[in-house]
Amino acid sequence: MLTAEQKQFYADNGYLLVKGLFSREEAAAYRQEGHDLINRIYQTETVDATWGGARQISKTQTQLRHCHDVQFYSAAFSKLIVDDRLTGAAADIMGTPNVQLHHTKMFIKPPEKGSPFPMHQDQPFFPHDNDSMIAAIIHFDNAPVEKGCVLVVPGSHKLGPLPTADDGNHLPLDKYPLESAVACPAEPGDVLFFSYLTIHGSNVNVSNEERTTLLVQMRDPEDRPSKQVHLSKGQGMMLRGINPITSFIKDPVANGAGPTMGPTMGPTMGGDTMGGSQKM
């Protein structure tokens, strides 16, 4: 799926932006599906998924709309997460034929006030024994710098887990300012892959358009959770290949599957300041 050059770039940098993995037409259709879903949810839910740490970055009041486990709300997303183009690239990056779902989450960063994410590693939220975990951020619309595209620190996946700030699971804001990272502007259909050890974050959406993305977190099924945290209903679903661990069927919780977090986890559970390992 990926070229030798792309694999080498990922190995060196801990991230890879794959241009046009999906067509613009596909991205537009998924965008519509995602916005329809969020509109259905937000008729009854008004939870803002903004992290506590984000409030320290932005002087203005920002907002973030989200939905976890989107494949439980629309079959279009079930098809998307098993798409060969996505899982083939993920398999190449992780160096395994087998790709297992950890969780999905869609974010819509509203225009002019879409919330930032302080720089962080995903590892502290769901540590695993072999660090195979990667994220794939699928862009459903344009994500230039002014829309708060994702920022990464190249090569930071080689540093291992880093100490987090006292008030949450993000990195200290003074040591890891958003300005110090490399921007990954993207177009509809582009997919950004990165390791759960790669330092990343994003800035406020100050444009006049929404930024819509779906993050799919994936792992090698043989890489076991070091802690039983950040469980979700769809966790453990095979997206590609097989699960060599057959005991999973008998003991799904031991392998990481658990109750769904729902579209929103409630205002006291969200973000990086809840004192636990859950995050939006």
Ligand SMILES: O=C(O)CCC(=O)C(=O)O
């Ligand atoms: O979508 C973004 O801007 C960043 C999301 C992110 O860093 C995360 O969910 O870990």
